[in-house]
Amino acid sequence: MVMTKTAMTKTTKHSNIDEGGMGYLQSVPRRVVTVYLPLLVFMIVLLFPFYWMTITAVKPNLEMTDYAQFNPFWVVHPTLEHIRYLLFETSYPGWLLNTIIISTAATFLSLLASVFAAYAIERLRFSGARQVGLAIFLAYLVPPSILFIPLSVMVFNLGLYDTPFALILTYPTFLVPFCTWLLMGYFRSIPFELEECALIDGASRWQILTKIVLPLSVPGLISAGIFAFTLSWNEFIYALTFIQSSENKTVPVGVLTELVRSDVYEWGALMAGALIGSLPVVVLYSFFVEHYVSSMTGAVKE
């Protein structure tokens, strides 16, 4: 343990020295052209739609359509009218609540199933564990776009059509493979010796899982959890297909199908809906950036 610790500090120190790398070989003007300028362009392009979304959401309709008198990039008299309309005159709050309930339930269900599956594949090593692990990975590659038609038939026959359960039970089809795959990587990093000690002390597998493995893999659980939550929050095709009535819709489906009327587009309300619908995942993301990055790269690295 001590050995690895010193080795680790050594490497981090080393990489700190490396960090500057060979940057000093480049002149400042050259760095501006090759690094800072492209970075600036990338940032502007990546952020502009959000800026545009925000500015439209607080813009009065008059300014929104009169580009001759008002510069479209700015807002002269910001208004909360669109947001008020959205929250008090549409079913938007209900969609938000539905999305929260469905995402939370689907995430917990998937995490629960995934923890057991990942532990069994990675640590119990039952016969055929490798093949099951591979099957889980292949399941991750099956896209919802080829499953939604047969699933809609099933959902209808099971009597789940137009209920939240249709989504809570189908979202795990893409959440469980992802979470299992991610947690397998985390469990792999926990030393076998810890489990062996516990086994010798007479712990059951259940105790090992709940008292040793899970506490040690809390970062992995958080990564998998927030990622799964985001994926279910963003899901669209199942929610569009399996939900019919307005009060059961989720935010992405509700905004698109209920706020868009055939003749007049309420751009202000639409943008406000898009903005408020994005905020929860963005806030979650801003708190757990590192977890997001690790789960995204972790799923690809293996």
Next chain:
Amino acid sequence: MAVPSVAAQPRPSIFSRLSESRNALGFGFMLPAAALLLVFLTYPLGLGVWLGFTDARIGRPGIFIGTENYQYLWNDKVFWLSVFNTLLYTISASILKFVLGLWLALILNENLPFKSFFRAIVLLPWVVPTVLSAIAFWWIYDSQFSILSWALQQMGLIDHRINFLGDPTNARASVIAANVWRGIPFVAITLLAGLQTIPQSLYEAATLDGATRWQLFRYVTLPLLTPIIAITMTFSVLFTFTDFQLIYVLTRGGPVNATHLMATLSFQRGISGGQLGEGAAIAVAMIPFLLAAILFSYFGLQRRKWQQGGRD
């Protein structure tokens, strides 16, 4: 394994023997995940293949009609147009995502101030729900009040408004641009993670040997990054090929089916049109392409032997 002294003890109960057997315990632990996936993933996959051979409609469980759906699609111009669109969309968007994503990753790998802040911003388009950011793009592409048209007009680059989503060529370019915008973060961040595993000492050694910046990239970065590029691009291609949301929001397949992808056509025929069998057949027709993409990346770009110290 049995030790004689153990036999002298009373036999352990069935329950405790089960809880010590790896296979029984493994089966029990796998049960929730396996049940969910078998019922809601494997079974529908099979059901989808079966539906493709029936004339099922919404509210009517269809009978077996052999390959009639596929024969119909074979002679259907709209279907072939959607195949062409899907390939065009996937190939051009993937190439753009790869080039721009790799470029962004290389920039972020430089020694920058506020590096983690930039990295956090880069991922933002990927975190926000696609449908909601697509609605923002819809407004950006609006035929009358498009901010892009306005800005270009102010700069004097164009003299009339661009019809972004109304003209077939423009519409294709517009949806590809929106898809690239959303896909760059994933490629950039995963490739950045790969770049960070390449030891600096290799670059130093190559520089001492007189390598130019292009040679550093071509002969050090690219070969060491190949495995992670292969996996990242496989995922990217899969998600682009099966894309649905962006098209559904921006164009619904129009104008004159110029942006219909196989997924959106499958939805239009299967759910909106009620022809479940035909929709399922279109979805099944996507599977060979997906398998080809997976196999291509697996065999074509997998970790080469020489990268692990062996001979090629």
